[in-house]
Amino acid sequence: VRSLRLVGQHVHKQHSREMSSSVGPQRKVTILGAAGGIGQPLGLLMKLNPLVTHLSLYDIAGTPGVAADISHCNTPAEVSGFAGDEDLGKALEGSDVVIIPAGVPRKPGMTRDDLFKINAGIVKTLCTAISQHCPEAIVNMISNPVNSTVPIAAEVFKKAGTYDPRKLFGVTTLDVVRARTFYAAKKGLNVRDVDVPVVGGHAGITILPLFSQATPYKPVEGDELEALTKRTQDGGTEVVQAKAGKGSATLSMAYAGAVFAEACLKGLNGEKGIVECTYVQSSVIPELPFFASKIRAYKFLDGGAEHNIHVGPKVIS
């Protein structure tokens, strides 16, 4: 931890010089679980993002090396790394966006629910610290099972009196990324032009890709619809099986996590027209208190202070 602080100080000096000529708001992004399979490439992608001015990397161990490594990339974001419980508060202080890929991944034969016991405890601990050290931050929950870790986070924040449903997001972007990729390939479209909304949740049949609302629109019906839907729903399992015991999706998840975090930063910075599918508290279906929907970021006034990002779940028929 000590050597990491030195790295942080060194990088900070470099950063101050570079930032003096930059424009745009100061934005601190913190990754909890930053030394893991997702955390490392996600840290790299956030270091490359010009909207990030401070990147804080936290894990129970291993973050000094990761932070030192990433900090050498010649992009402006200041990098600091923290390892161990006693440094969690410092890692979180002043965060605008906290991304959580901390916890155990699946092995072949497991469902995401099999991760509940261990990951629920990890998420509870981390969200308790968020409520104490950066209660205003936007939280991007990656840890599985997302369908449960998001409601757990909500309960922790409620108990602490810091819950703002407009700022808690389950990251389902990887489902969208997969649906786009598979649909574009099937329909011979340029994947860069394609969008496919995915609603519901982030496990098996709760993942509902809406190919009827894909753009550009090409009809998908019958067996083709069934096959594309199934491949999107089973995308995570496809990777788990291919990795054969060495974990689940990390690189595509880091990409998806970076896409979603960038949308949050753009929303915070007041950029218009930011729309993403994400798992949020919802009233779209009364029986389901949380539901992934298409969400638009917008500025809102809260107690006189200007915050932003949320959540007007645009109803999708």
Ligand code: NAD
């Ligand atoms: P990993 O084991 O490679 O990394 C997890 C990291 O979390 C490790 O570095 C570990 O030390 C750290 N960690 C554990 N307890 C911690 C704590 N209390 N505080 C901080 N860090 C802690 O796993 P991974 O492949 O990176 O996956 C992480 C999680 O993301 C898993 O639960 C996985 O199922 C989930 N995931 C979600 C999606 C999604 O679409 N939402 C996609 C892929 C993976």
Ligand code: LMR
């Ligand atoms: C995914 O969709 O890849 C993740 O949820 C990881 C998993 O366990 O499938």
